Amino acid sequence: MTLTLVSIGLSSHMDLSLRAIEAARRADVVYAETYTMRLETTPRLLGETIGRPVQPLTRGLMEEEADELLREAENRDVAILVGGDALTATTHISLVIDAARRGVPVKIVHGGSIFTAVAETGLSLYKFGRTVTVPLPEKGPVDTVIRTLRDNREQGLHTLILLDLDEPKKRYLTINQAIERLEETGEFSMDTLLVAVARLGSENQVIKADTAMNLKSQDFGDPSHTIVAPGRLHFMEEEALKVLAGCPPELLSGRKVQGEVDTLIEKYGVGCRRVLRELKPNPLPKTINKARVDGMLDHVNRYLDDAEYYRGENSPVALTSVAYAEGVLDALKLLGLVEFEW
Amino acid sequence: MTLTLVSIGLSSHMDLSLRAIEAARRADVVYAETYTMRLETTPRLLGETIGRPVQPLTRGLMEEEADELLREAENRDVAILVGGDALTATTHISLVIDAARRGVPVKIVHGGSIFTAVAETGLSLYKFGRTVTVPLPEKGPVDTVIRTLRDNREQGLHTLILLDLDEPKKRYLTINQAIERLEETGEFSMDTLLVAVARLGSENQVIKADTAMNLKSQDFGDPSHTIVAPGRLHFMEEEALKVLAGCPPELLSGRKVQGEVDTLIEKYGVGCRRVLRELKPNPLPKTINKARVDGMLDHVNRYLDDAEYYRGENSPVALTSVAYAEGVLDALKLLGLVEFEW
Numbered sequence: 001m002t003l004t005l006v007s008i009g010l011s012s013h014m015d016l017s018l019r020a021i022e023a024a025r026r027a028d029v030v031y032a033e034t035y036t037m038r039l040e041t042t043p044r045l046l047g048e049t050i051g052r053p054v055q056p057l058t059r060g061l062m063e064e065e066a067d068e069l070l071r072e073a074e075n076r077d078v079a080i081l082v083g084g085d086a087l088t089a090t091t092h093i094s095l096v097i098d099a100a101r102r103g104v105p106v107k108i109v110h111g112g113s114i115f116t117a118v119a120e121t122g123l124s125l126y127k128f129g130r131t132v133t134v135p136l137p138e139k140g141p142v143d144t145v146i147r148t149l150r151d152n153r154e155q156g157l158h159t160l161i162l163l164d165l166d167e168p169k170k171r172y173l174t175i176n177q178a179i180e181r182l183e184e185t186g187e188f189s190m191d192t193l194l195v196a197v198a199r200l201g202s203e204n205q206v207i208k209a210d211t212a213m214n215l216k217s218q219d220f221g222d223p224s225h226t227i228v229a230p231g232r233l234h235f236m237e238e239e240a241l242k243v244l245a246g247c248p249p250e251l252l253s254g255r256k257v258q259g260e261v262d263t264l265i266e267k268y269g270v271g272c273r274r275v276l277r278e279l280k281p282n283p284l285p286k287t288i289n290k291a292r293v294d295g296m297l298d299h300v301n302r303y304l305d306d307a308e309y310y311r312g313e314n315s316p317v318a319l320t321s322v323a324y325a326e327g328v329l330d331a332l333k334l335l336g337l338v339e340f341e342w
Numbered sequence: 343m344t345l346t347l348v349s350i351g352l353s354s355h356m357d358l359s360l361r362a363i364e365a366a367r368r369a370d371v372v373y374a375e376t377y378t379m380r381l382e383t384t385p386r387l388l389g390e391t392i393g394r395p396v397q398p399l400t401r402g403l404m405e406e407e408a409d410e411l412l413r414e415a416e417n418r419d420v421a422i423l424v425g426g427d428a429l430t431a432t433t434h435i436s437l438v439i440d441a442a443r444r445g446v447p448v449k450i451v452h453g454g455s456i457f458t459a460v461a462e463t464g465l466s467l468y469k470f471g472r473t474v475t476v477p478l479p480e481k482g483p484v485d486t487v488i489r490t491l492r493d494n495r496e497q498g499l500h501t502l503i504l505l506d507l508d509e510p511k512k513r514y515l516t517i518n519q520a521i522e523r524l525e526e527t528g529e530f531s532m533d534t535l536l537v538a539v540a541r542l543g544s545e546n547q548v549i550k551a552d553t554a555m556n557l558k559s560q561d562f563g564d565p566s567h568t569i570v571a572p573g574r575l576h577f578m579e580e581e582a583l584k585v586l587a588g589c590p591p592e593l594l595s596g597r598k599v600q601g602e603v604d605t606l607i608e609k610y611g612v613g614c615r616r617v618l619r620e621l622k623p624n625p626l627p628k629t630i631n632k633a634r635v636d637g638m639l640d641h642v643n644r645y646l647d648d649a650e651y652y653r654g655e656n657s658p659v660a661l662t663s664v665a666y667a668e669g670v671l672d673a674l675k676l677l678g679l680v681e682f683e684w
Contacts, residue, residue, distance in 0.1 A: 009454075014364070016359060017357045018359075019357055084458075086461075087462060090466065094578065101585060112359070116455040117452045119427070125430050128470075128472075128473075129497070130470075131467065131468040155471070157471070240438075243442040244439065260658055264658055268662075288677055292677065293677075299676075321665075323663075324666065327668065327673065328669040328673045330666075331674060331677075335630055335634065336634075
């Protein structure tokens with residue numbers, strides 16, 4: 001028999017597709033997994049829409065429960081309704097792998113997801129990097145969020161920041177709480193441009209771009225909440241943020257998303273150029289002639305040219321060139337052949 | 343009045359959600375934009391599903407046509423059916439911005455998309471980097487694809503590779519053609535593990551993981567085709583690729599996704615350590631004492647330690663440390679104070 005994961009989509013039973021309804025109707029038994037995300041619906045409303053009773057999976061999809069479901073799917077057609085697009089959650093992929101291992105055929109019916117619906121912010125889906133979740137305070141620190149934001153910014157990419165929830169306890173991390181958690185690390189600038197997204201896909205959705213500081217004090221109402229951290233912005237994305245997300249224009253003018261690597265290249269490069277201008281030659285030992293030292297300074301100059309040439313190409317050549325140049329200059333200084341200050 | 347972009351979803355009219363059908367029914371006029379992706383449906387079938395006539399936008403959504411639609415939307419409720427999730431295509435975002443600028447209220451109804459449905463490969467959606475499209479040969483080179491693959495691999499991220507199409511001419515880039523285009527650059531290894539994805543979300547979808555070389559010669563049938571290039575793999579993702587995508591296990595055992603930066607750090611680091619072991623001191627000039635040169639070699643050693651410590655932390659410190667160490671060693675050599683070969 002078959003296990004079918006049926007995506008509910010973004011928000012409620014209204015987001016069920018005809019394919020989803022048909023798949024659920026054909027199954028011998030229909031469950032709803034409502035732990036992974038918050039939905040504006042209930043098993044009863046889902047059941048009325050499908051025209052079949054829908055049983056809530058009260059204990060989620062943890063190992064034991066998954067095992068029971070898979071045993072059932074060996075003998076009957078089992079459909080499980082899940083929020084969003086079915087395989088965005090790791091637990092669902094894990095269930096599918098287990099089913100395939102047991103020889104239970106698996107079918108997925110797809111639906112809308114926050115992963116693509118965030119395009120309503122006006123940010124291009126092509127330019128998103130790794131996605132990350134801000135955990136509830138008791139579930140762990142936000143180090144990974146900080147690191148992911150840094151890595152994506154390094155590449156100029158946007159970051160989708162999902163906010164954790166504990167559905168049985170009806171606890172949903174808000175945009176405000178998530179920003180506070182980031183602020184508390186001391187490694188997150190409150191001037192960062194963010195896009196606050198609330199209840200996306202429902203009738204009363206809100207999308208608002210502003211600084212972390214300004215968003216922190218606003219009330220975005222009921223869950224679920226999400227945040228997007230924009231990376232480098234194309235002209236059209238800037239327009240979209242203004243028009244679709246009410247972004248204050250002054251936050252965009254002259255905004256420069258510069259990664260750590262760019263900053264280092266700039267810093268080292270400027271420093272080396274200045275040193276080349278200012279350095280004073282000391283009297284040389286007899287065995288070292290002036291042409292040799294001048295040749296090395298030329299060598300440094302060429303490496304700095306390379307660094308500038310390759311900069312912005314997102315190539316490690318720029319960074320290694322400038323660090324190498326610094327090494328050569330430092331060696332000349334440490335040997336007392338030239339004098340300068342960094 | 344209103345402009346509503348109504349997502350059709352992944353494949354056909356069966357993927358329309360109840361919300362989508364309702365939104366289209368309420369509009370005064372319903373169009374279908376069928377240029378952006380290939381769908382297994384027609385305006386007639388969409389119309390029958392919705393219960394309203396659906397007019398194909400025969401000239402797509404280029405500027406002039408967009409202008410006409412927006413003028414119409416100023417006076418009537420206009421719905422446009424679009425494949426996938428509505429705002430994955432740049433032209434659709436552009437239309438929405440123009441509408442908002444004219445004061446035409448815009449509504450988006452979301453649906454399934456290849457961007458999240460690729461989770462059926464078993465690869466975690468959280469770990470995808472920038473998305474890229476392989477253009478049809480006449481539309482341009484594949485440099486951007488090569489660069490994006492490199493950048494994502496550098497971060498250990500997966501890459502969704504969309505394949506270009508020319509719907510009016512019924513031309514659809516196949517997996518085979520796309521791999522050939524990459525091969526022709528000479529900058530793409532045919533040993534690369536890829537996941538071929540054909541007709542995802544339809545009844546006869548195919549998902550197959552193998553090397554680029556092996557996939558190039560297989561026939562994946564009708565469009566549309568997509569490719570995913572896996573980055574670093576979590577244990578569960580490896581399992582999923584085997585079970586869900588038929589990946590030959592030998593392609594996964596010992597697979598090492600190493601970015602360019604890791605490779606450089608390793609290469610430079612090993613080289614510098616060897617030089618430190620093998621270098622021969624030359625007689626020193628009177629003004630340079632041995633302790634100073636030994637101190638500098640210690641200095642190099644500490645920088646190499648730093649490089650090893652920070653390696654894998656995805657931090658530029660590792661790369662700059664090792665390049666700096668190389669600069670110091672080269673300076674000592676160029677000054678004739680030590681002898682070694684790189």
